[in-house]
Amino acid sequence: MKRIVYIALLLPLGLLAQNWQTDFAAATSKANSEQKNILLVFSGSDWCAPCIKLDRKIWSTPIFKKAAAKNWVLYRADFPKKKKNKLKAEVLNQNKTLAEKYNSKGYFPLVVVLRPNGTVVGTAGFNDMDVESYIEHLKSL
Numbered sequence: 001m002k003r004i005v006y007i008a009l010l011l012p013l014g015l016l017a018q019n020w021q022t023d024f025a026a027a028t029s030k031a032n033s034e035q036k037n038i039l040l041v042f043s044g045s046d047w048c049a050p051c052i053k054l055d056r057k058i059w060s061t062p063i064f065k066k067a068a069a070k071n072w073v074l075y076r077a078d079f080p081k082k083k084k085n086k087l088k089a090e091v092l093n094q095n096k097t098l099a100e101k102y103n104s105k106g107y108f109p110l111v112v113v114l115r116p117n118g119t120v121v122g123t124a125g126f127n128d129m130d131v132e133s134y135i136e137h138l139k140s141l
Contacts, residue, residue, distance in 0.1 A: 031115075038074075038075060041111050042112070043055070047081045050126040054109050064134075079099075102114075
């Protein structure tokens, strides 16, 4: 009986989990197979105040998580500075390559909506909007 209760309590959390991809090739493949665009987010997760605010105000909300599952494949190109948050070399190199291609000016945060073939649909930054408005803004790109 306890197992059923635990499952019932944890199931909604699993449904709201975000699946930020860690391999851009896998994200592209998934976007192709699901016929979705890619939401590529350039972030400085431990030093960029607007990035942290965007994460708390938008990415971490149940409303965004639900919309993301329907609309996009998520990839966060993170560039943390603190030693404790250091990325694996292959992930960091992948993120640097993506930054050279899609964020050559080094804006943080920068949200790039891509087609699965890598074509840029549009970009956004941190806008002080509520989550519903931000989702609609991303969809309008």
